[in-house]
Amino acid sequence: MTCAAIIVAAGSGVRARRTSDAVAKQYVPLAGKAVLCRTIETFLTSDAIDLIVTVIAQEDLDLYKNAVAPLLQGKLAEQAQKKLRTSVRGGTTRQASVLCGLRALEKDSIDTVLVHDAARPFISHAILDRCRIALHSHKACLVAVPVTDTIKQATPEGRIQKTIDRSSLWAAQTPQAFAFDFIYDAHTRAAQQCAETFTDDAAVAEWAGAEVHIVEGDPTNIKLTNREDLDMADARLNSLQGSTSPLTDVRMGTGYDVHAFDAGDAVIIGGIQIPHDKKLKGHSDADVGLHAITDAILGAIADGDIGTHFPPSDPQWKGTASDLFLKDAVRRVRERNGKISNIDLTLICEAPKIGPHRPAMRQAIADICEISINRVSVKATTSERLGFTGRKEGIAAMASTCIQLPDRED
Template sequence: MRTAIIVAGGKGERLGRDGGKQLAHIGGEPVLSHTLRVFDACDLIDAIVVVTDPGRVAEYGSVAVAPVGSAKVVAVVPGGLSRSDSVRSGLSAAPGSTGVIVVHDGARPLVTPATIAGAIEMLERDDECAGVVVGHPSYDTLKQVDDLDVVVATPDRATIWSAQTPQVFRAQAVRDAYEQAAHTGWTGTDDASFVEHAGGMVRVFAGPRDNVKITVPEDLRVAEALLQAREGRAGMDSLRVGTGYDVHAFAEGRALVLGGVTIPYERGLAGHSDADVLVHALMDAIVGALREGDIGRLFPDTDPRYSGASSVGLLREVAALMRERGFRLVDADTVLVLEKPRIAPYREAMRAGIARALDVDVERVGVKATTTEGLGFAGRKEGVAAHAVALLERCRA
């Protein structure tokens, strides 16, 4: 079992905020809640112990822990006077079957599941390793100074890393290290230093530099901006674009149906269904965005069920498939390529009918037409082509 100990016992005095940094809000919820959500989402974490300010256990539990609704949280316990005391409290509350301990600052809400999992995997791959520290190489030149602020040394930054959390340990190694320190009175500045002092080998795992810790007020603004940037990237990841194209030849004795509207004309379009070339192109765009192939796979022209079928009716089926796959239409635009008939008188009716079939506002549907200036099959009035583009967005749960 792998247990995460989220240390959230600090009073946040440097933040200058009543309630401390753990309950300060970014992205509409407490910092600690953001942190818990990440650990809950990490598949390699089995249990979570939250360590809080000893005088505010119930408050932290109700305000920041309970709203997350994580089944992994096995305990919310009081911390101690120092960070090391708080970690000891968390170790005592960890399930007895825990083999790996992951210690993390509750005030580092921008950690990612991938970073947590990467550090755990590094530890578990190396039998000689007692611990792994997430951090990054120092990019700044560091100065060692004395009590008078005089520089006494400039360490080689090539050998210096900035340590962050999470810090991952074999459970017995970190328990033994803290017990040894308690007996000797030794104290360190982070959990890895306890394990190092006890003789354990600790490695470093390169994590992202935006794994910032909330300490002073400006850190909240930085974290908020980084969170918004991440959500923006996630929003882009949820978008899908599809393009569609279809062409049908004119045929005698058939009605001309374009965009779901029957248009008075001397000829219609040849096809297995009603041959609505505009709706076919739009369906192909949506199906393409869903990565479902094309409409020929969904509605093969060898299937008698689709003989003479209404393309708008098939569009409703595509819309249902889109919703089943967890997407919604953001926007669609289409263009008909033909010399005649004129489309302008019927354009708004086409938009309205398509919008109804897709169950979206008509402003999300565009329809237009163009000619080829007499060039090609469309210019020779042999048939009609249509192009479409559709933008889909994954629906939020």
């Protein structure tokens, strides 16, 4: 019995993006490997799986190639060449993407197929084995775990109506496993009849008249939905790789930046625009706050400064939004499997008034750096009318940051 796997990776993963540059969660690195790479790796090394098709968004082709490169070039290269098919372009919905994957397998002699979300990298060989065994007796199977939390039904206003009996409730996971011909026909008919509101493939199977059999899942087979999930996954993988205290190398960094005023009507500080009778002069957008933070992060990891990576002599950076510089510094921390523990920014100026804009600055910085707002401090002070800031000729900024990296011998 030939069993194929369809890995659905065509979504945008908005809620779980840890960067602001539109990289979907399936391409975010976890302990050095992309989420998608880790997911595919389990299927690749499973004896239960014979072929693998990954469904991706067309614009993510380069991201996909980079994500699977470790599989094609490492110790699993031979298995990857044998099992991993060319990626397939997905549709506008998950349901449409699954059908694209099924069509890609149409000419193969496939008996059964498992459909799995790319954002579940902790799928185990044991679950895959249980799915394949279950398909000997059932044509539609759903991996699921019993609901353990108390479930309440509430009104739209938030008033509890009743407590639901959870004894017969199950939380669906993936993979979902099917006889290939059955689920291909079911998906095809659903598309032809414009039945496009199904939330998973088991629902398509139910609509097509099949009895769906539950296969025991695993509570650790979580779907990565938000940033916190990614952080927990990072910690778990670091722990599994043998480090009981994975981020024990604590680094401190400081940054300082100055920009003069120029004719204008607004300044950009801390990632937000503040109306003012002047602007800040600089090669980029002159965001003095983000520049100081960027240099603090780069200093903590001993990786130069803004000028090293984005020289002002290079015309391509003229007028660039400074969040690009900070995102790059954050990326460099991620590539070292590290995390930003906190950021402390102090702005020194007579005007404009920083206080009213502090919450927005904290949120903008937190979003760019992919950390909680509770880890970002923004303060403001004056120089008591002394020096260039006291004369209202410009703004200075000082930043400090704490970075945690995996401990290792230099």
